[in-house]
Amino acid sequence: MSNPLRDMEKPDVIFCIGTNMTEAHPVAATRIKKAMARGAKLIVADPRVIGLAEMSDLYLQLRVGSDAALLLAMAHVIAREGLVDRAFMEDRTADGETFLEHVRDFTPEWASTITGVDPALIEEAALLYARAERGAIYYTLGITEHICGVDNVQSLCNLALMTGNVGREGTGINPMRGQNNIQGAGDCGAIPNNYPGFQPVTDPANQAKFEKAWGRKVELEKGITKVRALEAAGDTIRAMFIDGENTVVTDPDREHCEKALESLDFLVVADLFMTETAELADVVFPATAWGETDGTQTNTERRIQRLRAAVPPQGEAKPDWWIISELAKRMGFQGFDYQGPHQVFNELCELSVTYQGVNWDKVEDGAYQWPIPFDGHPGTPRLHEDGFINGRGIFKLIQYRDPAEVVDDDYPVWLTTGRRLASYHSRTQTGRSEGIDYLLPHETLEVHPDDVDGWGLRDGGWARMSSRRGSILIRVESTRRSPRGTVFASFAFNDTPVNLLTGGGYDPTTDTAELKVCPVRVEPAEAPERGSGERPQEVAAD
Amino acid sequence: MPQDPNGPTLFLDGQEVRFETGETLFQVAERYGKPIPTLCYDDRLEPFGGCRLCIVEVEGIRNPVASCTTKAEPGMRVTTKNGTLEMHRRVLLEMVASENREVDVDPLSGYASQELATLVDRYDARTGRFQGHRSGTSRPDDPNPFILRDYENCISCYRCVRVCAEQEGDYAISVKNRGFETQITVEFDGLLKESACTFCGQCVQTCPTGALADLKALARKEVPGDTKKTRTICPYCGVGCAVDMLTRGDTIVGIQPAMDGPANEGALCVKGQFAFDFIQHRDRLTTPFVRDEGGRLRPASWDEALDRAAEGLKAVVEEHGAHALYAVASGRAPNEAAFLMQKFVRAGLGTNYIDNCSRA
Ligand code: SF4
Ligand code: SF4
Ligand code: FES
Numbered sequence A: 001m002s003n004p005l006r007d008m009e010k011p012d013v014i015f016c017i018g019t020n021m022t023e024a025h026p027v028a029a030t031r032i033k034k035a036m037a038r039g040a041k042l043i044v045a046d047p048r049v050i051g052l053a054e055m056s057d058l059y060l061q062l063r064v065g066s067d068a069a070l071l072l073a074m075a076h077v078i079a080r081e082g083l084v085d086r087a088f089m090e091d092r093t094a095d096g097e098t099f100l101e102h103v104r105d106f107t108p109e110w111a112s113t114i115t116g117v118d119p120a121l122i123e124e125a126a127l128l129y130a131r132a133e134r135g136a137i138y139y140t141l142g143i144t145e146h147i148c149g150v151d152n153v154q155s156l157c158n159l160a161l162m163t164g165n166v167g168r169e170g171t172g173i174n175p176m177r178g179q180n181n182i183q184g185a186g187d188c189g190a191i192p193n194n195y196p197g198f199q200p201v202t203d204p205a206n207q208a209k210f211e212k213a214w215g216r217k218v219e220l221e222k223g224i225t226k227v228r229a230l231e232a233a234g235d236t237i238r239a240m241f242i243d244g245e246n247t248v249v250t251d252p253d254r255e256h257c258e259k260a261l262e263s264l265d266f267l268v269v270a271d272l273f274m275t276e277t278a279e280l281a282d283v284v285f286p287a288t289a290w291g292e293t294d295g296t297q298t299n300t301e302r303r304i305q306r307l308r309a310a311v312p313p314q315g316e317a318k319p320d321w322w323i324i325s326e327l328a329k330r331m332g333f334q335g336f337d338y339q340g341p342h343q344v345f346n347e348l349c350e351l352s353v354t355y356q357g358v359n360w361d362k363v364e365d366g367a368y369q370w371p372i373p374f375d376g377h378p379g380t381p382r383l384h385e386d387g388f389i390n391g392r393g394i395f396k397l398i399q400y401r402d403p404a405e406v407v408d409d410d411y412p413v414w415l416t417t418g419r420r421l422a423s424y425h426s427r428t429q430t431g432r433s434e435g436i437d438y439l440l441p442h443e444t445l446e447v448h449p450d451d452v453d454g455w456g457l458r459d460g461g462w463a464r465m466s467s468r469r470g471s472i473l474i475r476v477e478s479t480r481r482s483p484r485g486t487v488f489a490s491f492a493f494n495d496t497p498v499n500l501l502t503g504g505g506y507d508p509t510t511d512t513a514e515l516k517v518c519p520v521r522v523e524p525a526e527a528p529e530r531g532s533g534e535r536p537q538e539v540a541a542d
Numbered sequence B: 001m002p003q004d005p006n007g008p009t010l011f012l013d014g015q016e017v018r019f020e021t022g023e024t025l026f027q028v029a030e031r032y033g034k035p036i037p038t039l040c041y042d043d044r045l046e047p048f049g050g051c052r053l054c055i056v057e058v059e060g061i062r063n064p065v066a067s068c069t070t071k072a073e074p075g076m077r078v079t080t081k082n083g084t085l086e087m088h089r090r091v092l093l094e095m096v097a098s099e100n101r102e103v104d105v106d107p108l109s110g111y112a113s114q115e116l117a118t119l120v121d122r123y124d125a126r127t128g129r130f131q132g133h134r135s136g137t138s139r140p141d142d143p144n145p146f147i148l149r150d151y152e153n154c155i156s157c158y159r160c161v162r163v164c165a166e167q168e169g170d171y172a173i174s175v176k177n178r179g180f181e182t183q184i185t186v187e188f189d190g191l192l193k194e195s196a197c198t199f200c201g202q203c204v205q206t207c208p209t210g211a212l213a214d215l216k217a218l219a220r221k222e223v224p225g226d227t228k229k230t231r232t233i234c235p236y237c238g239v240g241c242a243v244d245m246l247t248r249g250d251t252i253v254g255i256q257p258a259m260d261g262p263a264n265e266g267a268l269c270v271k272g273q274f275a276f277d278f279i280q281h282r283d284r285l286t287t288p289f290v291r292d293e294g295g296r297l298r299p300a301s302w303d304e305a306l307d308r309a310a311e312g313l314k315a316v317v318e319e320h321g322a323h324a325l326y327a328v329a330s331g332r333a334p335n336e337a338a339f340l341m342q343k344f345v346r347a348g349l350g351t352n353y354i355d356n357c358s359r360a
Helices: A006-007 A024-039 A052-053 A065-079 A086-092 A096-105 A110-117 A119-131 A150-163 A182-187 A204-212 A226-231 A254-262 A318-328 A342-353 A449-452 B025-031 B083-100 B115-121 B158-168 B203-204 B272-274 B301-320 B335-349
Strands: A014-015 A041-045 A058-060 A135-139 A171-176 A239-243 A266-271 A283-286 A295-298 A306-309 A415-418 A444-447 A464-465 A470-478 A486-490 A520-524 B009-012 B015-017 B053-056 B077-079 B147-149 B175-176 B181-186 B213-214 B229-231 B242-248 B251-257 B289-291 B295-301 B323-329
Touching: A006 A024, A006 A135, A014 A119, A024 A052, A041 A052, A041 A119, A041 B009, A052 A110, A052 B181, A058 A119, A058 B009, A065 A096, A065 A110, A096 A150, A096 A226, A119 A150, A150 A171, A150 B295, A171 B242, A182 A295, A182 A318, A182 B015, A182 B335, A204 A342, A226 A254, A226 B323, A239 A318, A239 B335, A254 B272, A266 A318, A283 A415, A283 A486, A283 B301, A306 B083, A306 B229, A318 A470, A318 B301, A318 B335, A342 B335, A415 B335, A449 A470, B009 B025, B025 B053, B083 B115, B147 B203, B158 B203, B181 B335, B203 B213, B203 B251, B251 B272, B251 B301, B289 B301, B301 B323, B323 B335
Parallel strands: A014 A041, A014 A135, A041 A058, A135 A171, A239 A266, A239 B323, A266 A283, A415 A486, A444 A470, B009 B077
Antiparallel strands: A283 B289, A295 A306, A415 A520, A444 A486, A464 A470, A464 A520, B009 B015, B053 B077, B147 B213, B175 B181, B229 B242, B242 B251, B289 B295
């Protein structure tokens, strides 16, 4: 996030797009509710009538995967009405004129044919956001999990840049990061293109820096993404070491993923449970859990916080840092003699440009938000206050692109996936917590009541849902949260493997999977036979 | 609060003190080390002025005023404690206590659950002089596994109602009737699950009597030992709410929000508040596993498992080169794990063949 969480109470206009915040980031959503109690206006763009949509002042129910078109049209209206922040654009941005020229063609009427949103509502949203003294944008995976995820993010940046809604209290472009430490994993360099602190591996100066630190050469070429690595599994990729990820259930195209991992010569997994992924491994290491582990993690507002062990590990479970170090030592790797997590963290801080100003002791109270470039620096709750790190904010010329797969006669329904309040990811943790089942006993497919009737389904009955990759059985829930022609499910339950169906395409820049859009066919089905286990039948793609 | 050296002043029990415009008398007194007893006060919520325990005397005003709702004004002469005030507070506490079925509730009930009991003890107000009117009708039939609803211990402080509305914006809890008949309830008097309740547990944590209480923690109240609190961060989403993990011996007995957590300021959601028992679940892996000749995973010692893993990975690297090994770090594990995973491939193999789960 460019701005701190506490800024969420400050905007006068809030624009939430592709974020089901009341379920996925509930405590952040409470701040939006507080802002609204103080008079802030809320614009929500989402295909489903989610909690935020119900709270909103202006709701744009767009078709899944049409975000870029909506955002282009909003930019068009802002430019046409002369609501651009000229001073900001001149001082702080580049390529603005070309951008204003570019958006001239993208009228709300044009966008309406793609998004299905009334042009008048698009106008209204654009005016509301552009006229705000402090306008803030919040988004989540509903923006990024598309083949055009990068385009979508850049479209949001364009809106913020043209209206000067950056670098001030209550403004900004704020991605809500999903997992507890997904921000930290990137910060630490667990990505193919950057060393810790987002230092590109392709820069020889960085190469020299890390060569000195680690006493060996690291190649200048970026690595491949996990998506490509899974594709190459059994071919050029012959072994994997996976830490704490249930790849099989959470990744798209489950069949492909299972086959990929099975085709490896050797697979090592560290996890808390014998997950579907661990079951495929040659060696499984028991890792310590939350409450058993000392360490640090970094939240969505870039705040580094301390995790503390409160109880001893279960059985012989060991912390991840210990497991990785021991394995490294036995592989003959140098530089893995750590006495504790504090030494690991301190090494990270020394090598990272963003964590340089802190160490284990200084992050004790969670007072620092990165960048903290040097010792004595107070941290940076709000990014871009005095300028952009790379000089100017650059406008990008975006075009709308259709999703990788679009509905047709065989697969006439849009499936979109997401999260639910009471379950987390593949439920290895929430599923093992007492009481959660009371709130969420099983997965359902959310279908508009008229579609339930039209497709011959029954509320509470079963449906067979098929995509180009496979087919699953799922219970039907009749609800007006879903628009006509679009259905929703989460991938939380292993017995309803929704990710068997997804995975039609990937963003060309980031390789992020298009989990938010998948054309499917939905037909009435018999309940899965009792005695065949809880697990409904899965059948391969036809 | 920053003190303006030229800011306004008032007299607090005879001492001249500075305050910031907008501060309440309660806040000023608290800052100068003169704590005033409260029951309906939660500093995250708008002051309510319902319990009248926090009354103080202000010179020139005939009746005592509630310090939690009265704004400080220049030149005010305030008395926070004297015989009359203390007598009033004691009587009030006696009345409140006598209305409740029990005053001493288990501390695992919730963060603020000891407030009433503590005050009753401090004021020696356990006399039973007033044969109280019972507070309300409980809903022991609500089958929800998280929140106990024992309104016989309710003192109508409205903290639960206000936290639900002001802090959560959910408006699940409401009030019916007035005066002695006041009853905390939910929409249509029904079950929490059928209301707007999200089971964030905030009502439980602010309740000063344990009328609303943490059922999951209470289910562990027989675990022997003193309750210890360890400050850590919720392991679920990227908001990063700070919590106190409650333990007795080696057992986790519950979670309470950290009121000074920088990201959450006391708020939590159902996952951070209640979904902790996966940690000490029987399904946890307690030993390493290796695949045996028959193709099955069997338990193994650390030594054997580490050697097998090192051999297996080394064999692949020797035969197919460093680029044949790929590492995936976790977005759930701490920074130290992610840092070492990337160091494993970079410092160990010289490649950049590393990613995390953010792409899916
Ligand atoms: S249930 Fe607890 S918090 Fe709610 S009004 Fe009663 S005593 Fe106060
Ligand atoms: S308590 Fe809820 S909102 Fe807070 S970090 Fe945990 S999952 Fe996220
Ligand atoms: S605390 Fe002031 S009236 Fe209750």
